[in-house]
Structures are given as structure tokens and as C-alpha cells.
Amino acid sequence: MPTWLTPILLLAASNVFMTFAWYGHLKHKEVALPLVILVSWGIAFAEYCLAVPANRIGHAVYSAAQLKTIQEVLTLVVFAAFSVLWLKEPLGWNHAVGFGFIALGAFFVFHRF
Secondary structure: OOOOOHHHHHHHHHHHHHHHHHHHHHHOOOOOHHHHHHHHHHHHHHHHHHHHHHHHHHOOOOOHHHHHHHHHHHHHHHHHHHHHHOOOOOOOHHHHHHHHHHHHHHHHHHOOO
16 A cells, blocks of 8 residues: 555544544433443544554654644544434535635645745
């Protein structure tokens, strides 16, 4: 696998875990909060097991700022899908505009002028 792609795939997978750790319990509000916290910690551990190597490997190709930008863009993509598919919450045009501005910011992080 190309070195530039490995951290992106690992960060994407880690974002799936972290999104479930942070927001997955919103569909199960009947579960006691202490249990939700413990389960979320377990899920977050899996996220860390992916994110830490992603950043270690990725720093050979990307700057720290670029890695953080990749992670944030992936977070939005994963969260948008999660929100619609898991939480059944629609995204509107205002969300698209906000995400677009963040993508524009990412463009500037990756280009030198």
C-alpha cells in the first residue's frame, strides 16, 4: 500500500470508531450513563490503536498540520454519513456550506502560495 494512503485509511477507520464512541449511544438513551462511558472508552481504545500508528506512519509523508487537517475532514465525512445512516438525522444545505468552508480551509493547508 502506498505510504501516502496508509495514514488516510487508518484515520478513516479510527474516525468510525470515535464517532461511535462519542455519538453511538444517542440511539440508546435508556442505557445507564456509567455503562455508556465504559463502553465508549473501550471503543475509543480501538480508535487510538488506529490513530496513533496513522499519525506515526503519516508523519513520514505529511506535516503534523496536514495530518490534523486530513483527520478533521475525515471526521466530517464520517460524521455526516453516521448522522444520516445511524441517527437518522438529515443534513441540510447549511451543513453542506459549513463543510464546504472547512474543505476550503483544507485546500489552503495543503497548498503553498
